[in-house]
Amino acid sequence: MMEKAERERLTGRFPILEEMQRAQEVDWINPGMRAYEQAMEGSSLHMEDIDDAEARLLRFAPFIERCFPETKERGGLIESPLVPIPRMQERICEKYGSALPGRLLLKKDSHLAIAGSVKARGGIYEVLKHTEDLALQHGLLKEGDSYEKLADPKCRSFFQDYTVQVGSTGNLGMSIGIMSAAVGYKAIVHMSADARQWKKDLLRAHGVTVMEYESDYSEAVKNGRRLSDQDPKSYFVDDENSKDLFLGYAVAAKRLTGQLLEQGIRVDEAHPLFVYIPCGVGGAPGGVSFGLKQVFRDAAHCFFAEPVQAPCMALGMITGLHNRICVQDMGLTGMTHADGLAVGRPSGFVGGLMAPMISGEFTVKDANLYHYMRDLLETEDIFLEPSACAGFQGPVRFGQSREVREYVERMEFSGLMERATHIVWATGGSLVPETVREEYKNTYLDAF
Ligand SMILES: *Cc1c(COP(=O)(O)O)cnc(C)c1O
Numbered sequence: 001m002m003e004k005a006e007r008e009r010l011t012g013r014f015p016i017l018e019e020m021q022r023a024q025e026v027d028w029i030n031p032g033m034r035a036y037e038q039a040m041e042g043s044s045l046h047m048e049d050i051d052d053a054e055a056r057l058l059r060f061a062p063f064i065e066r067c068f069p070e071t072k073e074r075g076g077l078i079e080s081p082l083v084p085i086p087r088m089q090e091r092i093c094e095k096y097g098s099a100l101p102g103r104l105l106l107k108k109d110s111h112l113a114i115a116g117s118v119k120a121r122g123g124i125y126e127v128l129k130h131t132e133d134l135a136l137q138h139g140l141l142k143e144g145d146s147y148e149k150l151a152d153p154k155c156r157s158f159f160q161d162y163t164v165q166v167g168s169t170g171n172l173g174m175s176i177g178i179m180s181a182a183v184g185y186k187a188i189v190h191m192s193a194d195a196r197q198w199k200k201d202l203l204r205a206h207g208v209t210v211m212e213y214e215s216d217y218s219e220a221v222k223n224g225r226r227l228s229d230q231d232p233k234s235y236f237v238d239d240e241n242s243k244d245l246f247l248g249y250a251v252a253a254k255r256l257t258g259q260l261l262e263q264g265i266r267v268d269e270a271h272p273l274f275v276y277i278p279c280g281v282g283g284a285p286g287g288v289s290f291g292l293k294q295v296f297r298d299a300a301h302c303f304f305a306e307p308v309q310a311p312c313m314a315l316g317m318i319t320g321l322h323n324r325i326c327v328q329d330m331g332l333t334g335m336t337h338a339d340g341l342a343v344g345r346p347s348g349f350v351g352g353l354m355a356p357m358i359s360g361e362f363t364v365k366d367a368n369l370y371h372y373m374r375d376l377l378e379t380e381d382i383f384l385e386p387s388a389c390a391g392f393q394g395p396v397r398f399g400q401s402r403e404v405r406e407y408v409e410r411m412e413f414s415g416l417m418e419r420a421t422h423i424v425w426a427t428g429g430s431l432v433p434e435t436v437r438e439e440y441k442n443t444y445l446d447a448f
Helices: 004-013 016-021 047-067 069-074 086-096 119-137 147-151 153-159 171-183 197-205 217-229 243-262 283-299 312-319 348-354 366-380 386-398 402-410 434-441
Strands: 027-029 082-084 103-108 163-168 186-191 209-212 234-237 273-278 300-307 360-364 421-426
Touching: 004 016, 016 312, 027 312, 027 402, 047 069, 047 119, 047 147, 047 243, 047 283, 082 243, 086 103, 086 366, 086 386, 119 147, 119 153, 119 163, 119 171, 119 234, 119 243, 119 283, 147 153, 163 171, 163 217, 171 186, 171 197, 186 197, 186 217, 197 209, 209 217, 217 234, 243 283, 243 348, 273 283, 273 386, 283 300, 283 348, 300 312, 300 386, 312 348, 312 360, 360 366, 360 386, 360 402, 366 386, 366 434, 386 421
Parallel strands: 103 421, 163 186, 163 234, 186 209, 273 300, 273 421, 300 360
Antiparallel strands: 027 360, 082 103
């Protein structure tokens, strides 16, 4: 833990930290956000990198379609629906007193094929990228070959000599584990104590080795990396620093443009887009937001949402310390019912890259995640896991937060807000077994 004097110096400089230390909900607007052109000046990644990732996923589509017939309808692309949720919008207004100007939609990454969470984007992309590298290097693929070939027994037996490993609180492990097993790799997932039992069971059913740790996520990652480094034929997926994961997530933005167009929704300077995404270590919300900024530039306003006990990215952004600060430094536990967001230290790579691009952050109490979950189920009949409901804190706070009002005024949107589009990014839930859903539905926590 950080020295007391250092903590006091930080809270003196950034008074919002005091509330965060007491695990209170906060709305933070990022004073470091810059206009798109300026924000991109120091960026190590660009639109070409996202185009490259998108093209790679397209090359793999025939392979994915063959391994996972549920993706046939979309031709082997793993993509989720974007749906209006007007009844939830009404509920947010009536129950929480937040009149949200414009319309509210849900991006159902909770229902992505194969992994049932947003991790189906980054995790699967990284496994495929590694697979393409190996296949080209070892002559399994030639220019012009259909990647469907990689599902042949000859290729599969080649990949059986190789291992893929990852440290995970659950969902990343599921996406990496299931895809690695499908390619033929030996897959090892190092799971932290907060990972749910059903996720471990599901992975084992796919032939994945699950190693369990008593400790938190950082420890699982550290040990996984150590074991992987000892084996030259093992590849470690590094959630904190991986550009491939990040780019896999970013492809979402390019696909979203088509979906908005189909629904006749305009996004431009006069039609702002607000997006609210749950944040753990930062890869998923960072990658998706980075993509949205490339596509929509200054018309996209991206907000992250984190649990009050694990607001690691907010701490890193507010203080500018990024991965040099953790939630325990502030006396927080890092423990939350939002297992996908139970991360104590943010990615330094994502924090640094996204510091000039994100509009702000909301923190949310666990008790509210369960309320939002039930609200969505009752109004729209859509089930999300608690972690995935964190994004709703955005619309709930939007209509009542002084910080948000000032942001809207400063951006000179005040007259445009009726034309705004708000997207809550639903990050997981469709694979949650019925018994666990029942347990979630009946969970009521005290909101201190
Ligand atoms: C992993 C995850 C997130 C956040 O992604 P990070 O890359 O860890 O920031 C959000 N929601 C769910 C359900 C997740 O599994």
